[in-house]
Amino acid sequence: MHSKTGESQSLIRQLTVVGLTVWVFALGAEAASVNVCIDPTQPWNGFENVYYQNGSFWTNAYFTPGTAGVIRGSINGSGTVICAPDIRLDRDFHFNTNAWADTSGSSSGICRVVSTFYIDSTTVARAGDTVIFAGALVSNTLAAPYSSNLVAFIKDFDSSWGSYGMASVNLMTLTNGQPFNISKTIAAPGGGNHVQWGFEWSGPPARSNSVSSLGRAVLSPLPLPPGASVPWTTYEAENMTSNSGTVLGPDYLPNLLASESSGRRCVQLNAAGQYVQFTAQAAANAIVVRYSVPDTSDGVGGDYTLSLYRNGAFVQKLAVTSRYSWLYGAYPFNNTPASGAPRNFYDEVRAIGLTINAGDMVRLEKDADDTAAYYIIDLVDLENVADPLTAPANALSVTNCGAVADGVTDCTAALQNCINAAQAQGRKSGCQPEPTSSPAT
DSSP states (O other), X not given: OOXXXXXXXXXXXXXXXXXXXXXXXXXXXXXXXXXXXXXXXXXXXXXXEEEOTTSOEEEEEEEOTTOGGGGTEEEOTTXXXXXXXXXXXXXXXXXXXXXBSSSSSSSOBOSEEEEEEEEEESSSOOXXXXXXXXXXXXXXXOOTTTGGGOEEXXXXXXXXXXXXXXXXXXXXXXXXXXXXXXXXXXOOOSTTOEEEEEEEEEESOOOTTTGGGGOOEEEEOOOOOSSOOOSEEEEEGGGSEESSOEEEOXXXXXXXXXXXXXXXXXXXXXXXXXXXXXXXXXXXXXXXEEEEOXXXXXXXXXXXXEEEEETXXXXXXXXXXXXXXXXXXXXXXXXXGGGOOOBOOOEEEEEXXXXXXXXXXXXXXXXXXXXXXXXXXXXXXXXXXXXXXXXXXXXXXXXXXXXXXXXXXXXXXXXHHHHHHHHHHTOOTTSOOOOSSSOOO
């Protein structure tokens, strides 16, 4: 399982000089996006609810990890999950007319059985975190009605098993080999919340001698993204939906845009009305777009805009530029386009204060008033960024020393002024004096 626990995640960046620290900025605890998957190393549980013909509850049973096979839910060491019609009632209620049409031991099932094969965790997420469960449908040969009732899900319970809802996708809607992706923001308050993810299917009980003819569903994990767990979700442009945008790459030669792209592919928007769009997996209030726009003939670069939409409604213009990208020639490179051999094509634009919910459609579009000749989109990051931590008592703020938090202004002098002022005033709050050996940098 690839996940981040519910512990507070804080990032504090500091400038350190001998004997004191000047706090530059701090980002506080924030809601996490937690990725879970079909993981064979985790304890997979089974649960069965049984209902009479009139829909009222009859009985249920819980199966500890390793015993869920009697409900025909299994996982192997490669993470392949099998789901098939329930045969537990044939084992335990072979002649019971609540389950079967008669006591012959060969009649058809008449009750409804809901089988669940799942992982339960009390540590994977806390209230406010968004859990994302992804995998792929390999095949679904289940007979009706089992086939139409098979879902992948995320469920949310408090510590006393009070339900806070479920997010799911009906796997009947997928084709063989198609991935699924579900997200749910955890609502249950307090410690010890239960988050569950897995598969659920329903239908009449099956006789053990006929279950093979009723088919099975096969699910598998998606490859996990490499690297550490991070609080943002990355969406690659080449995997987004596009209306006539051009996918570039993969390329591996130097001086090509796709070669510098994540995954060596990107999407180019050339004409007004062209866009890329994707479905947000989790709530977010901030966006980062990695992009490239054309340089000017003199190498100075130009300023442009790109339009951001949510669910078809315009949100804002993103300010994009080529002033800080595009180098040319041989090492150590220069800013003269006539030197040829271009490189360093990409820049990033950031915006915060947005309202993006899980399931929203996020679009980047070249509108008529977005005047760059083209826009190359490599990827988009969405993140739910928390409010900054409060500065410690007796700490200096770099903004009070002249720093401007606009991402454009050169604040080198302001940072140095803040360090000088902290030294002169003996400001030490927020940290301990540096150790005498291996000083922090």
